[in-house]
Amino acid sequence: MIGFKNLHQGEELLLLGNVWNVQxxxxxEKAGYKALATSSSGIAISLGYEDGEQMSFExxxxxxxxxxxxxxxxxxxxxxAGYGSTPEMIVSNIIRxxxxxxxxxxxxDSYVIDGERQLLNRNVFFEKISNILSMxxxxxxxxxxxxxxxxxxxxxxxxxxxxxxxxxxxxxxxIDGIFIPGITDEEDIKTVVKATLLPxxxxxxxxxxxxxxxxxxxxxxxxxxxxxxRYIYQELEKMSHTIINAKSFTAIFI
Numbered sequence: 427m428i429g430f431k432n433l434h435q436g437e438e439l440l441l442l443g444n445v446w447n448v449q450x451x452x453x454x455e456k457a458g459y460k461a462l463a464t465s466s467s468g469i470a471i472s473l474g475y476e477d478g479e480q481m482s483f484e485x486x487x488x489x490x491x492x493x494x495x496x497x498x499x500x501x502x503x504x505x506x507a508g509y510g511s512t513p514e515m516i517v518s519n520i521i522r523x524x525x526x527x528x529x530x531x532x533x534x535d536s537y538v539i540d541g542e543r544q545l546l547n548r549n550v551f552f553e554k555i556s557n558i559l560s561m562x563x564x565x566x567x568x569x570x571x572x573x574x575x576x577x578x579x580x581x582x583x584x585x586x587x588x589x590x591x592x593x594x595x596x597x598x599x600x601i602d603g604i605f606i607p608g609i610t611d612e613e614d615i616k617t618v619v620k621a622t623l624l625p626x627x628x629x630x631x632x633x634x635x636x637x638x639x640x641x642x643x644x645x646x647x648x649x650x651x652x653x654x655x656r657y658i659y660q661e662l663e664k665m666s667h668t669i670i671n672a673k674s675f676t677a678i679f680i
């Protein structure tokens with residue numbers, strides 16, 4: 427666990443590879459990634475579900491376990507809102523992940539109802555995370571808890587202000603990192619970095635600059651979410667059309 431935490435404190439930005447099955451995990455490990463994380467969206471889609479905890483935790487856990495047993499580098503898990511309606515259920519899920527060697531989790535402050543993502547009330551979310559941390563007891567130090575906050579992802583008009591308020595609250599808790607998907611503007615990123623001593627995680631988007639630039643802005647960790655998964659299957663779709671139109675498999679072998 428110490429090793430995974432240290433990856434967030436080094437001079438180099440931590441590129442955390444998002445994976446959705448054993449095959450993708452092995453490819454990224456071989457490519458040289460130092461740690462991996464599950465893409466809950468990628469796994470859900472691969473099982474025929476929409477994102478937002480539509481798959482059961484048992485289905486998710488099976489895939490996580492297979493990925494973990496296939497790699498030798500640290501694995502973090504996108505636990506979304508926790509896959510449980512109570513802190514007790516969420517803590518039970520976290521402990522099961524710990525027992526198979528998972529070293530980190532993401533917990534987010536939004537939830538999906540009828541296909542629409544909504545932001546949880548600040549105070550309600552603060553109490554939820556506080557209870558989870560308390561219930562973990564002595565197991566707390568075994569897991570890197572990265573909290574995701576979604577005002578930018580949801581395109582709120584006051585996204586920066588709301589994010590800063592949530593960071594201020596989260597700083598009072600014993601968490602390990604903050605994930606802000608959707609943030610891309612230089613001044614916004616520099617502002618949130620200055621607002622906390624916790625490592626800031628951003629997500630790949632078309633407007634996001636290169637890793638070296640992000641590092642100079644103070645970002646410590648970057649993830650790709652489900653975008654690599656989407657890219658691969660877009661390429662598969664293109665190749666499928668090529669095969670049908672050419673009435674030949676030749677394009678696969680070029």
